[in-house]
Amino acid sequence: MRELFTLPQNLQKFCEDTSLQWIKLQEKNEDTEFAMKDDDERIQESNELRKQGNLLFNAKSDRNILGACRLYNDAIFAALDCKGCEEIALGFANRAMALQAFGYYSQAYDDCFCALKSGYPHAMRHKVVTRQAYCSLKLKDVQSLKKHLLELEGISLNESFQKQFTELQESLKQLMIDKCSEQDEMEEEEEIKKSRNSQEIIDTGTDLGRIMKAKCLIPKNQLIFREKAPAFTPVGDGRRICHQCGITGFIPYPCFNCRGRVVYCSLKCQKEHEDLHRYECPGYRFQFFAHGGIAHLALRTILDKGGLLTIIDDLKSKTSDNEIWKALTKGGDVWENSASIYVESLRMVSNLEIMTIMDIKWFALVSYLMVVYLKHYTKYFDKLREYNTKCNWELVVGTLILRHVGQLISNAHMLTTIIAKPLYFTMTDFYLLNDRIWLKPGHLKRGYLHTFSNYEDVAAINLPYLSICNHSCVQSFQPKFSGRCVSIFALRDLKAGDEITNCYDLDYRKVKRAARRQRLKSTYNFDCKCENCVQPNEDADFNQYHRYRCDNKDCGEIFIPIIPQRRSLNWWQNTDEGSVDDITIYCTKCGCEQRLDWYHEIKRSIERTRQSETRRRLYQIFKQLENVLLGLNDVRSYVALKFCSEWFKLPYHGIALNDQDYVELIDMTKYLMECTKHQSSANSIEYVAEMIYLWDIAAMGKYKCTPNEKEEMLFALSIISDQTKEIFLNYYNDYVKDI
Numbered sequence: 001m002r003e004l005f006t007l008p009q010n011l012q013k014f015c016e017d018t019s020l021q022w023i024k025l026q027e028k029n030e031d032t033e034f035a036m037k038d039d040d041e042r043i044q045e046s047n048e049l050r051k052q053g054n055l056l057f058n059a060k061s062d063r064n065i066l067g068a069c070r071l072y073n074d075a076i077f078a079a080l081d082c083k084g085c086e087e088i089a090l091g092f093a094n095r096a097m098a099l100q101a102f103g104y105y106s107q108a109y110d111d112c113f114c115a116l117k118s119g120y121p122h123a124m125r126h127k128v129v130t131r132q133a134y135c136s137l138k139l140k141d142v143q144s145l146k147k148h149l150l151e152l153e154g155i156s157l158n159e160s161f162q163k164q165f166t167e168l169q170e171s172l173k174q175l176m177i178d179k180c181s182e183q184d185e186m187e188e189e190e191e192i193k194k195s196r197n198s199q200e201i202i203d204t205g206t207d208l209g210r211i212m213k214a215k216c217l218i219p220k221n222q223l224i225f226r227e228k229a230p231a232f233t234p235v236g237d238g239r240r241i242c243h244q245c246g247i248t249g250f251i252p253y254p255c256f257n258c259r260g261r262v263v264y265c266s267l268k269c270q271k272e273h274e275d276l277h278r279y280e281c282p283g284y285r286f287q288f289f290a291h292g293g294i295a296h297l298a299l300r301t302i303l304d305k306g307g308l309l310t311i312i313d314d315l316k317s318k319t320s321d322n323e324i325w326k327a328l329t330k331g332g333d334v335w336e337n338s339a340s341i342y343v344e345s346l347r348m349v350s351n352l353e354i355m356t357i358m359d360i361k362w363f364a365l366v367s368y369l370m371v372v373y374l375k376h377y378t379k380y381f382d383k384l385r386e387y388n389t390k391c392n393w394e395l396v397v398g399t400l401i402l403r404h405v406g407q408l409i410s411n412a413h414m415l416t417t418i419i420a421k422p423l424y425f426t427m428t429d430f431y432l433l434n435d436r437i438w439l440k441p442g443h444l445k446r447g448y449l450h451t452f453s454n455y456e457d458v459a460a461i462n463l464p465y466l467s468i469c470n471h472s473c474v475q476s477f478q479p480k481f482s483g484r485c486v487s488i489f490a491l492r493d494l495k496a497g498d499e500i501t502n503c504y505d506l507d508y509r510k511v512k513r514a515a516r517r518q519r520l521k522s523t524y525n526f527d528c529k530c531e532n533c534v535q536p537n538e539d540a541d542f543n544q545y546h547r548y549r550c551d552n553k554d555c556g557e558i559f560i561p562i563i564p565q566r567r568s569l570n571w572w573q574n575t576d577e578g579s580v581d582d583i584t585i586y587c588t589k590c591g592c593e594q595r596l597d598w599y600h601e602i603k604r605s606i607e608r609t610r611q612s613e614t615r616r617r618l619y620q621i622f623k624q625l626e627n628v629l630l631g632l633n634d635v636r637s638y639v640a641l642k643f644c645s646e647w648f649k650l651p652y653h654g655i656a657l658n659d660q661d662y663v664e665l666i667d668m669t670k671y672l673m674e675c676t677k678h679q680s681s682a683n684s685i686e687y688v689a690e691m692i693y694l695w696d697i698a699a700m701g702k703y704k705c706t707p708n709e710k711e712e713m714l715f716a717l718s719i720i721s722d723q724t725k726e727i728f729l730n731y732y733n734d735y736v737k738d739i
């Protein structure tokens with residue numbers, strides 16, 4: 001990095017100019033793409049969507065509030081970036097009306113605020129303010145109700161609004177009597193701090209660097225500690241996640257300036273994110289970060305609330321960038337002594353030393369590009385210079401980005417969460433606005449929990465405290481993500497002195513030892529010596545899910561297959577190693593090729609499950625598989641999962657499932673759950689994503705869960721985010737509990 005910043009002046013200028021030209025080209029391309037539609041077209045589209053929303057909202061019969069809400073939402077997004085137009089304000093005002101009618105009061109409140117802020121006509125202001133007052137009342141927010149009533153006092157109101165005003169005044173009096181208090185964020189941060197070091201300790205004097213150990217007995221399922229991530233970056237569609245708190249199901253509040261590419265779950269989150277977003281907003285406008293990958297997470301680690309600015313006071317007195325760098329590295333005063341959360345990130349181990357020189361150069365250039373962006377599009381360096389003018393901040397920040405890249409490659413985590421898959425797609429797809437699935441806020445309609453049977457990686461997340469845990473293929477905890485907070489639960493009893501380990505990849509039950517070793521070596525550069533990797537019968541745990549009985553009548557032996565075309569045994573998925581159609585499986589006992597006609601028949605028939613005869617035939621095949629794919633078998637559970645997800649789509653095509661379908665679905669779901677319980681745990685996101693089917697079947701009155709099943713399934717919810725858990729618990733209480 002220093003090489004780049006100490007080139008002769010003319011070469012430095014050349015590098016900066018070239019980088020800037022490249023960035024400007026991205027900006028221009030994006031602007032051209034966006035200009036395909038002009039403002040008039042966008043305004044017209046927005047207007048049209050709002051009118052369609054009004055039709056649904058005002059329909060005499062068949063009123064569809066959430067459907068209207070979705071259209072108003074699309075109207076807002078359609079008008080973003082049309083400077084000075086009224087459409088955004090009208091979109092928000094209408095969405096507020098629909099959200100309020102559906103019972104989303106805090107979102108309706110925020111929408112009113114957005115409507116007023118974005119130029120809602122002054123003459124109609126009282127309507128929006130009255131709505132705000134009404135929502136404040138529902139939210140039991142005395143201060144804000146008082147504020148809006150005071151505002152209304154200054155506006156002359158017609159008879160109907162005057163009546164509402166008087167009623168609201170009465171309600172305020174009552175509310176002040178039964179005001180309830182809420183836990184504030186300070187308490188949450190305190191609670192997280194307190195959860196640290198009470199049961200776990202960090203040992204620094206080991207061959208493997210820092211390791212985390214149990215300080216005392218930690219019983220199975222007990223919380224070990226919690227951590228709030230100092231930074232995360234969305235993966236995939238960045239609009240699925242609130243960029244501040246990291247939750248995934250919400251009504252979106254888009255940033256108006258970056259074409260709605262960054263969204264929040266509330267205005268509060270938007271406000272909290274302002275200090276970071278001001279430096280990213282110009283870049284988001286032209287998708288500068290879209291290909292940033294790990295370097296973007298490195299940048300956010302510096303820019304986010306818990307970033308470089310938290311230690312800036314300690315750097316004030318340093319007289320050069322060399323001194324600053326020394327302070328920030330091992331042995332330096334800040335590195336050693338600061339209690340700032342940013343220093344936890346600085347202390348993470350780095351992979352830079354083991355990266356190829358080409359990779360380092362590549363990441364150095366990406367880091368440099370980010371510095372050029374920050375310099376020309378933001379005032380970040382001015383901010384840093386307010387504290388220290390003697391330092392070359394561009395060099396320091398560029399080097400920090402590169403350092404964090406090296407660290408995050410071996411330390412960053414994936415935030416995996418259950419996320420509803422909407423049944424049909426709209427321009428902006430936010431599942432809380434899906435009118436097909438919601439009965440009222442937080443409560444699904446009967447039979448719709450299966451829309452949550454999908455889990456995905458939604459963000460790359462920096463968790464420096466969790467990163468202290470070393471790898472083992474037999475990990476000792478299960479993480480629960482809730483937004484940007486992670487809670488770590490013991491997967492088994494841990495004795496005092498036991499190491500608390502994480503599994504960086506798929507574990508010993510899901511991947512063979514040789515493959516695990518190869519993956520760990522290439523990413524982290526170590527040979528795993530965990531208890532499972534050193535045992536003689538290395539793949540015994542893995543093999544139990546791949547037991548076949550030879551279909552050659554003269555053999556009939558049980559074998560673990562050899563599949564010449566594949567490194568792994570997951571042959572039923574197309575991979576870069578080739579297509580499933582070319583797969584051959586041989587018995588290791590007699591050498592006979594196995595018939596896979598059942599697989600090909602399933603593949604052909606799965607397209608025709610609308611016909612009940614096809615489904616009946618598939619049940620037959622599934623039953624026969626029991627004789628070939630033995631016990632808890634990976635292929636059989638894959639087939640069961642495929643069937644469940646296909647069967648649950650049928651009602652959307654107007655096909656009602658019959659009693660036999662339900663009986664078979666119950667069997668398949670239970671088999672699936674049993675496999676997952678064994679191979680992952682009952683306390684895993686995979687298990688939750690499968691038990692959902694059983695809850696839907698129970699809710700439809702086709703299955704009665706036993707008390708034990710209920711208990712186990714309710715317990716499994718401890719592993720999903722608080723927000724999703726609430727939806728599941730509501731569903732359980734509404735439809736499953738008493739069946």
Ligand SMILES: C[S@@+](CC[C@H](N)C(=O)[O-])C[C@H]1O[C@@H](n2cnc3c(N)ncnc32)[C@H](O)[C@@H]1O
Pocket residue numbers: 208209210211347348349410411467468469470471472524525526527528529530
């Ligand atoms: C997330 S860090 C783990 C914490 C690290 N020990 C520290 O001091 O902060 C990951 C790095 O630790 C080392 N490591 C983790 N687990 C290991 C293991 N089982 N065997 C050898 N090295 C390991 C590797 O260098 C890996 O890149």
